[in-house]
Amino acid sequence: MTQPVSLTKALARGFAMKCPNCGRGHLFRRFLKVADRCEVCCEDYTAQRADDFPAYLVIVAVGHVVVPALLAVETAYAPPAWLQLAIWLPLTLFSALGLLQPTKGAIVALQWHSGMHGFEEAKRRRESACGNPIAGHDVLRSLKT
Helix, strand or coil, X not given: CCCCCCHHHHHHHHHCCECCCCCCCECECCCCCECCECCCCCCECCCCCCCCHHHHHHHHHHHHHHHHHHHHHHHHHCCCHHHHHHHHXXXXXXXXXXXXXXXXXXXXXXXXXXXXXXHHHHHHHHHHHCCCHXXXXXXXXXXXX
């Protein structure tokens, strides 16, 4: 009997770009292309619908760090505009690109753990395999109807 995966562990595995189920397989086949399934445990990821949500989260996170830092440097030192651009544009670009894939992985893991979209069947299967009597009862009840 396998242990259920906690939300925290699933999110950490997704942020590490690994399979939220087993933690060993790769979640991505290319930079932002989620693999169809895990090469280790064969978990199916075709149901994921992360869409633009990871990009919005990254914009909010990076913006909330970069803008106050930029304003603090401007207020304290008043450097020339070209120096501000030379510092903050690359920092913003590389921060956003560096966070985009891990954030998308965490969103896919959240969908997987929560049973969102097409992950409902996988969640029921996991819960019944883990010996969860309530979940197992729900699976049996859904099969009868």
